[in-house]
Amino acid sequence: MTGELSPIDKAKFVAAKKAVEFVEDGMRVGLGTGSTAAWMVRCLGEVVREEGLRIRAVPTSARTAALARDVGLDVISLDEARWLDLTIDGADEVDHEFNLIKGGGAALLQEKIVATASDRMVVITDASKEVETLGAFPLPLEVIPFGWQTTKALVEEMLDSLDVMGRTTSLRMNGAAPLFTDEGNHILDLHLNRIGNVRQLAMVLNQIPGVVENGLFVDICDTVVVGYGDGRVQLR
Ligand code: 5RP
Numbered sequence: 105m106t107g108e109l110s111p112i113d114k115a116k117f118v119a120a121k122k123a124v125e126f127v128e129d130g131m132r133v134g135l136g137t138g139s140t141a142a143w144m145v146r147c148l149g150e151v152v153r154e155e156g157l158r159i160r161a162v163p164t165s166a167r168t169a170a171l172a173r174d175v176g177l178d179v180i181s182l183d184e185a186r187w188l189d190l191t192i193d194g195a196d197e198v199d200h201e202f203n204l205i206k207g208g209g210a211a212l213l214q215e216k217i218v219a220t221a222s223d224r225m226v227v228i229t230d231a232s233k234e235v236e237t238l239g240a241f242p243l244p245l246e247v248i249p250f251g252w253q254t255t256k257a258l259v260e261e262m263l264d265s266l267d268v269m270g271r272t273t274s275l276r277m278n279g280a281a282p283l284f285t286d287e288g289n290h291i292l293d294l295h296l297n298r299i300g301n302v303r304q305l306a307m308v309l310n311q312i313p314g315v316v317e318n319g320l321f322v323d324i325c326d327t328v329v330v331g332y333g334d335g336r337v338q339l340r
């Protein structure tokens with residue numbers, strides 16, 4: 105499955121492989137989205153095949169669903185599962201309190217719903233995603249297409265009154281056209297550089313009409329598995 109991996113892929117792979125050890129027979133498992141989560145889905149497929157685990161999996165995007173089916177996992181919807189034992193997902197940034205920025209892969213809405221509906225969220229990451237303060241990675245905001253420019257202006261106005269360093273926002277594109285998420289929305293990326301009060305920002309952003317959800321995950325992640333290019337893994 106791995107062949108000759110670059111250090112960054114090796115780091116993602118070893119974190120993913122370690123996290124799969126948390127999966128037990130009979131569990132309902134949420135599957136994240138992104139390159140690290142894709143390693144986890146492949147590892148999980150292998151474990152399910154080799155050890156005969158009976159698990160049901162709830163993916164957080166169409167592309168994770170396709171990969172999960174490809175590797176032979178039993179894919180169900182969140183409505184069928186209702187509640188999950190465990191979700192394993194990647195992140196764009198993780199701070200020392202396990203606050204996260206997610207949504208680099210535009211799947212933050214389903215990811216947040218699925219992680220929140222789980223007894224435990226395990227984040228898998230390479231060491232480059234660990235930060236002192238969140239915000240260097242642009243914060244994704246899922247907004248409905250209707251009136252998105254008005255929503256953008258309202259967000260920028262609101263940022264003026266908050267403890268952040270940057271104020272610019274940009275509409276995420278897919279080539280020459282705005283990107284559409286799996287839920288048919290757009291993504292605004294907020295270039296904040298430094299987020300002083302994560303909890304406050306997460307709450308305030310969701311009060312703006314047109315904002316569906318923000319990529320700050322607060323009090324959701326329970327465990328972080330960090331992989332390194334030399335094959336080492338650490339649990340936080
Ligand atoms: C997708 C996400 C991803 O988990 C995040 O972008 C990390 O991706 P990768 O593992 O490819 O670095 O939030 O919406």
